[in-house]
Amino acid sequence: MSYTPSKGPRTLYDKVFDAHVVHKDESGSYLLYIDRHLVHEVTSPQAFEGLKDAGRKVRRRDCTLATVDHNIPTWSRKNFKSPETFIKESDSLLQVQTLQQNVKDFDVPFFGMTDARQGIVHIIGPEQGFTLPGTTVVCGDSHTSTHGAFGSLAFGIGTSEVEHVLATQTIIQAKSKNMRIFVEGKLSPGVTSKDLILHIIGVIGTAGGTGCVIEFAGEAVEELSMEARMSICNMAIEAGARAGMIKPDQITFDYVEGRPLAPKGQEWEKAVAYWNTLHTDEGAQFDYDIKIKSKDIIPTITWGTSPQDALPITASVPDPANVSDPIKKSMMEGALKYMGLKPNKPLKEISIDKVFIGSCTNARIEDLRAAAAVVKGYKKADSVKLAMVVPGSGLVKQQAEKEGLDRVFEEAGFEWREAGCSMCLGMNPDILDPEERCASTSNRNFEGRQGARSRTHLMSPAMAAAAGIKGHFVDIREFQYKDNDVPKVTIEQETEDKALQDAVYEHEKQPLPEGETVQEQEDDEVKDIPATNHKIHESPIKNGKSSSAPAGMEPFLTVNGVAAPVDKANVDTDAIIPKQFLKTIKRTGLKKGLFYEWRFTKDENGNEVSLNYILDTEPYAKSKILVVTGDNFGCGSSREHAPWALKDFGIKSIIAPSFGDIFYNNSFKNGLLPIRLPQEVILEKLYPIAQSAGSLVIDLPNQQILDSNNNVLVKHFDVEDFRKHCLVNGLDDIGITMQKEEFISKYEAKRKIEFSFLEGGSGGVKPIVGSKKSPYGNTAQEW
Ligand SMILES: CC(C)[C@H](C(=O)O)[C@@H](O)C(=O)O
Ligand code: SF4
Incomplete structure (x- = not known):
């Protein structure tokens, strides 16, 4: 069309x-x-x-x-x-x-x-x-x-x-x-x-x-x-x-x-x-x-386990006693318990264990300048075990070092690191210990995000830096900067751009160490790659079926199975499958990781112990359907490991009032059917059945939900035609798209x-191939 x-x-x-x-x-x-x-x-x-x-x-x-x-x-x-x-x-x-x-x-x-x-x-x-x-x-x-x-x-x-x-x-x-x-x-x-x-x-x-x-x-x-x-x-x-x-x-x-x-x-x-x-x-x-x-806006930080738990720094920890909505009240109680916070405590009086300045939200040069301006001339509070500054890229690091920011941080007792995601997610060695509280410039304060049972408070780089100096949260407007010459939030764009350019070119011009050879792509080979010189390869696919379809893309028609209740809102994908399970290169084998922090804990000897979460009890261990009462199931990260883990567990469909957008998409790609229904319909018709370990029948061709006696409970649910067509026929999107060549x-x-x-884009990017002097001053093997 x-x-x-x-x-x-x-x-x-x-x-x-x-x-x-x-x-x-x-x-x-x-x-x-x-x-x-x-x-x-x-x-x-x-x-x-x-x-x-x-x-x-x-x-x-x-x-x-x-x-x-x-x-x-x-x-x-x-x-x-x-x-x-x-x-x-x-x-x-x-x-x-x-x-x-x-x-x-x-x-x-x-x-x-x-x-x-x-x-x-x-x-x-x-x-x-x-x-x-x-x-x-x-x-x-x-x-x-x-x-x-x-x-x-x-x-x-x-x-x-x-x-x-x-x-x-x-x-x-x-x-x-x-x-x-x-x-x-x-x-x-x-x-x-x-x-x-x-x-x-x-x-x-x-x-x-x-x-x-x-x-x-x-x-x-x-x-x-x-x-x-x-x-x-x-x-x-x-x-x-x-x-x-x-x-x-x-x-x-x-x-x-x-x-x-x-x-x-x-x-x-x-x-x-x-x-x-x-x-x-x-x-x-x-x-x-x-x-x-x-x-209306003053410096703001989070107190709970969702980014929406944000308050002005002058406020106090909220009190569930003041909340009338029962779902909100219990979410708040849960968050306070997890965060180890008492209601009504002024935010400025909360002390911290660690500081993390980094992440894709706040690890650019301007962020580092703002943080350095705060710490300059001060020392990290003794009570703060670690304050780390992680530049967002090697070039940001180089630029910061040119400006002497690394020395400012190190003199204040902050650690200066190499570029990466670091403690934002802790898929690398940078993680918090259980119950440690962190002033963090990252973007997510979900349970377990920076380490199992870790406690994250989100804030600006200046606020995180000041918390590192004082040992507790600070209203940055009351903080005395020692050196007013240090730029606070201004950015000298020209200088920065120039430095970034220089860094790239200097780096490309690095001399080789003696005796080293470079198998770099020939220059004319690079030049020869016209922007649009991409071969269009014939699809080995006929009628939309592919050998690479995600495992188990069998047609979805009717699912009849045990429904399990999940009485929560904002179930994020970090909760569905925590970071330690993302380090796989396969789509399968993730059953154990599903809702891991809800299902398992460690005893004093570090051994894994089951918490007998509902999905580990009979008959729920055979559940095929999740009935979720709260909004926004699958919010947060794009990890497709979330639907993979649900699928591995045996779940075929999730019913909730609303879903995180990326999770919703990812589910369809894996033969899982997410169904949006009004909360009152869920609470009235479906949740009681899930609570009593009953079964539901989901009839996708007719877009209906029935009970185990074939009584219609939901006369109609919405699903886009294209998604339904793919699911019902077990079709692979790529095959379909390739037919639109x-x-x-x-x-x-x-x-x-x-x-x-x-045109051109990254086409001319020269990878560092073979043995070459690295920008870090030693010889490194890239491939
Ligand atoms: C690993 C990746 C899928 C994930 C995301 O999508 O956001 C990560 O960057 C995160 O911040 O949780
Ligand atoms: S883990 Fe995700 S949010 Fe954190 S820095 Fe990396 S990409 Fe950004």
Whole structure:
């Protein structure tokens, strides 16, 4: 079906979406072209395996950029020799090695551990100019929303979708709703973009943006630097949104111009002319329009186990006695118990054990400058066991060292580390011990996020740094900076850009150590890769079936089985499958990890003990259906390991009032059926059956739910036609999309002319191959 965008006024999201429609299906689902695909080691192994099994290639290597970030230790790389000697955990090493092998096999541009350009995937994209305004950006990672700060449509995807994008450079999408969050007035002194986004999530809740793309607008947003805008869009996912966007402007163009992978010369001019059209038109309609007043915002931190548990620093720990809604009250009691907090304690009196300054939310140079300004001239409080600063990329690290920030931190007793995700998630050695309390600049405070039973409080870099100095939370507006010469939140863009450029080129010019050879890609080989020189490989697939279909994509018709009750809201994917189970390169074997922290604990000798969670008792151990009472099941991370674990357990369908967007998508890709029903219907008709270990029958062809005696309980549930069609027939999306080759090629031909400035992308990135002097001053083996 050909697609004609609406002629009337459009939002920023509408415009970027419309510009990427390759095809619109009869059923109303869209095939969107993807301009930029970032890849990391955690969510890609199974995707590359799928490609290999089906004999498929990466369609656009120039639109793809890979790095390692989650698993790598952040200790000094001065003596780095190889990942094998550097990474002690064998499962982490395996993911890193697997990506290294895959980028080699599929010829994908890659920043490895000896490359100064390596870093957290959401930091390196913008830093290199790979992320550009008006583009579609995806990554197998929920915080891909970060890139929306450039006015791009950027969202996280699951591993099946990673495979889909690698093979077809497109993605199947439904159109989201338009939400605007308009921030009136200017932010007050001492209030950062992190405070702003925590405040917003506190107001709209973690399910507030479900089904929407949020445009952040208003004076306060327009005045922010790109780095601060990225922190806001980064956390749009924490508000439940598909993506966050900010219209590109001169601040955006100044940030992008001159970056290594950004368009140059005439292409730059053409790009800016187009980017200037990317704004919401006068009169465009938003489905939801929310106003936030800047003057209401002061430095903000979280107290509980969800990012929506945000409060001004002047507040006290909330008291469940003041809450009347029974679900909210019990969630609050649970969160306070987990966090080890007593109601009504002033937040400023809560003492901490550790500080983490880093993550894709706040590990850019501006964040490090803000933190350094606070600690300069002070010492870390003795009661704080560890304060660590983890730059977001090797280039941020180099820049910070040029400015002497590393020395400022070290003199204050803070540890200065190498780039990576670090303690944001703790898939690497940086984790909190049980019950340790951390002042963290990351984006998620879920249970167990930074380590089993760890306690995370989210805040801005300046607030985290000040907590490290004082040993307890601090209102940064009351903090006495010792050295007023240190920039607090300003950024000298020019200096920074120049330094980043220098770092790349210096690094590329590194002399070889004596006797070392380089098997680097020949220069003309690089030049020879025209942006669109991608071979289109014939699909080995007939009628949409693929050998690489995720295991168990058998047709879904009717499911009849035990239903288990889950009386919770905001069940995040970290709870469904904790981080330690993400280090697999397979899709199966995750049954044990499902709801691990709810099902198991350790005794005093460190042995695993069952908590006899309902799913480990009969007959629930054979459950096929979960009946969830609260909203937002599967929020948070994009890990497809969540549906894989549910499936491994034997679950075929989950019924809940609402779902996290990425989880919802991922479920369908794996033959799991998520069903949205109003909470009152669940509570009245289905939950009592689940509580009494009864069975339910889910009839997908007729879109009904029945009891075990075939009485209809729910006459109709919604499911999009296309998804139903795939599920009922056990179809593989990639096969279906490959049959649309004609449309994809047509779009690419048009794109080559209209958006010529997007051609090239990462195509010219030279990997460091073979033995080469690393930017860290020693010889390193990259492959
Ligand atoms: C590992 C990855 C799937 C995950 C995400 O999607 O966000 C991670 O980055 C996280 O922050 O939990
Ligand atoms: S949220 Fe944390 S773990 Fe996820 S990509 Fe960002 S830094 Fe890495």
